[in-house]
Structure formats: structure tokens, C-alpha cells
Amino acid sequence: MRAAVLKEFGSSLVIETVPDPVVGTGEVVVDVEAAGVLPYAAEVFRGERQYLLTLPVIPGTGAVGRVRAVGPDSTRLRVGDWVLCDPTIRARDDALTPDITLQGLSARGEGGLRLQEHFGHGSFAEQLLVPTENVFPLGAIDAADAGRWCALLVLLVPYGGLLAAGLQAGQTVLISGATGNFGSAAVAVALAMGAGSVVAPGRNEGMLCELERRFGPRIRTVRLSGDEEADRERMRAAAPGPIDVVLDLLPPSAPTTAVRAAVMTVREHGTVVLMGGVGMLGGDDLALPYPWLMRNNVTLRGQWLCPRHANPQVIQLARSGQLDLRQFDVTAFDLADANAALQHAAVEGGRFSLTVIRPGGGG
Numbered sequence: 001m002r003a004a005v006l007k008e009f010g011s012s013l014v015i016e017t018v019p020d021p022v023v024g025t026g027e028v029v030v031d032v033e034a035a036g037v038l039p040y041a042a043e044v045f046r047g048e049r050q051y052l053l054t055l056p057v058i059p060g061t062g063a064v065g066r067v068r069a070v071g072p073d074s075t076r077l078r079v080g081d082w083v084l085c086d087p088t089i090r091a092r093d094d095a096l097t098p099d100i101t102l103q104g105l106s107a108r109g110e111g112g113l114r115l116q117e118h119f120g121h122g123s124f125a126e127q128l129l130v131p132t133e134n135v136f137p138l139g140a141i142d143a144a145d146a147g148r149w150c151a152l153l154v155l156l157v158p159y160g161g162l163l164a165a166g167l168q169a170g171q172t173v174l175i176s177g178a179t180g181n182f183g184s185a186a187v188a189v190a191l192a193m194g195a196g197s198v199v200a201p202g203r204n205e206g207m208l209c210e211l212e213r214r215f216g217p218r219i220r221t222v223r224l225s226g227d228e229e230a231d232r233e234r235m236r237a238a239a240p241g242p243i244d245v246v247l248d249l250l251p252p253s254a255p256t257t258a259v260r261a262a263v264m265t266v267r268e269h270g271t272v273v274l275m276g277g278v279g280m281l282g283g284d285d286l287a288l289p290y291p292w293l294m295r296n297n298v299t300l301r302g303q304w305l306c307p308r309h310a311n312p313q314v315i316q317l318a319r320s321g322q323l324d325l326r327q328f329d330v331t332a333f334d335l336a337d338a339n340a341a342l343q344h345a346a347v348e349g350g351r352f353s354l355t356v357i358r359p360g361g362g363g
């Protein structure tokens, strides 16, 4: 099959012919119809994010495609089914704390690297080998829309955070980083899950206006000044009432003061979920006052990615129309133009704008 291969950090992807994956027990091979390109993928492939990724590798996190072959233990999937491939691969030999690799992107620790030896290759290829439990039927879709269904892979990240927060319909949620790629997806997901109001702070005026235009009065945008105290008061004042949930999705470049400004807007007995990259590349750690956490009965937790059952739930949200994938613009590239796709994704920055590679030529 044809694939884009990363041979060294900092080098371009090389398009070449590699052996087809061979399906085994507990596995599925999928013909990749569309693979999303993360805005920061090029940073990872330049080695700047210091992600654990053994080279050479076929990059690409997740895919939309059609089942090509199933292992003998698959009972429901059929060849030709449209499926979503979740890139979060968990080892099967520890139910409580499984090692994890993020296919075609990174791994957590030594165990994650071991898992990468078998499931490391990602979706910038004509075919993808995936554990059976990572393959989720989409139902019938239009082949021309395969790229748009890749939006689910972005939406799943904040969905994992909002599930972790136990968001209830009608509640007020603050998305820290709302003008970013995952943050803007979080705004869409929170509203689809029934949030009564979403507080959306940011500095990017154009994107704040865009959020207001797209989502109307349930969005309360806040222009951040960089002054922690003043920003916290503005965020609180923008909410229609107490803020029940705060979800942080700020990147490594953001200061911890920006995280804390948002986190400490949460109401007494509220929940905060940290999903961003702050501290991942060093810098100050997040200091939160012990008495504030204790006296206010605040629940604070981290969340990396989403549980497996989130996949069919997000598919249902999209299928039911609660989550409208038509709000995503799609730019498709052939596999041969994978390097151009990386550049395009970096410039566009996501935010309802998907860059996808169509290895089957469906672009």
C-alpha cells in the first residue's frame, strides 16, 4: 500500500510503498477514506513537542474508512462497513491502568512505546491496522462526506472532558481556550450536550465574534486582558449565574495564571477538568490555594482523551443532529500531498476548519 512515512524528526514525510497490514485476532484492517491532520502535527513531527514516537512511523491519528478485513473474533463488523477509528489504543493486559499509545502521534511511557511497536502506524496510509475495540460503526454515510466525519475525532477530546465533569443539561460551563481548535470544539459539544450557557474567554477577537455568530445568546464571550484577577471577575460577570463546570484546554504556551484565572471561577461544589498542555514543556506548575479547594468542595481532575464508550455516544450526537458536523469546513489533500496538508493544517489552526488526507483519492 501507499503511505506517508516520517523517517526522522524534522524531515518531510516520504510517500512510498510499504507492506500491507495483516489482520490478526482482535484486529481490523480499515481502508482509510479520510484521515484528519492536527494543526500541531508538524510541530510533533519536527520533534518540538517531545512526544514519544518511535521512527520510522506512518503518522496520522484516527480515521474514517471502510472495513477491509476483520479478525476471527469479530462478531458484528462486516467488510465494507463505514467506521470511525479511535486512535487511543489501550493495552489489554491491565484493566485498571492500561498502557496507552496514541496511534501515529505519541505514547505514554515505556509501556505505551511497547504498544507502538505493533499498533504505532497511523492513518496517513491506504490501510490502517486497528484493535477491534477501536473501530466504531458510523452507519451509512456519503463517501464525499468522509472528511467531515473526521470532525468526530476532534469533538471526542472535549466530549471526554465534559463527560468527566458530569455536565448536566442546563448547566453553565466555562471553556478555557474556547478560541482554540479543541476549545471551539468544546463549545459545540457543550451546547450539543445541553449546556444552558457557555462562557467563552479568549484574546482572538475574530474567533470570539465567530463563536457569537455561530452559537448566539447561549455563548457569553469574554475578552481576556492577561490580568488574572480582572479576567476572573470578567468571566464570572459574563456568566448568567454560578459556573458549574470549567474545562481547561490551554496549550503549553499559555501561562498558569491564565489557567488559574479560569479554574477559580468555578462555583462552590463545582467541577474543574484539566485537559490542556500547560506545563508539558516545562515552566511554572499550576498552584491552586489549598483552602479554596477545600472550603469550596471543588472537584478537580485531569482527563487525557476519552473513554471508549464516548465514541458511540458522539456518533449518536452527530447522527441525531444535536451535533451538526456541517459547521466544519473541510479541505482535502491526496496522500501524495501529505506535506502540504501538514502546512495547511498549521496555518488554518483548526477551529471548525478540518484538514484531511484522502488516501483513497476521494478528495
Ligand SMILES: NC(=O)c1ccc[n+]([C@@H]2O[C@H](COP(=O)([O-])OP(=O)(O)OC[C@H]3O[C@@H](n4cnc5c(N)ncnc54)[C@H](OP(=O)(O)O)[C@@H]3O)[C@@H](O)[C@H]2O)c1
Pocket (backbone or CB within 6 Å): 039, 040, 157, 176, 177, 178, 179, 180, 181, 182, 183, 201, 202, 203, 204, 205, 224, 249, 250, 251, 252, 253, 254, 255, 258, 274, 275, 276, 277, 278, 303, 304, 305, 306, 349, 350
Ligand atoms: N487532554 C487531552 O486528551 C488532549 C487531547 C488533545 C489535545 N490536548 C491539548 O489541548 C491543548 C489545546 O490544543 P489546541 O490545538 O486546541 O490549541 P490551540 O488551537 O492553539 O488553542 C490555543 C488556545 O489557547 C489560548 N491561549 C493561548 N495562549 C494564551 C494566553 N497566554 N492566555 C490566554 N489564552 C491563551 C488561545 O486563545 P487566543 O487565541 O484567543 O489568545 C486559544 O484559545 C494542547 O495543549 C493539546 O496538547 C489535550
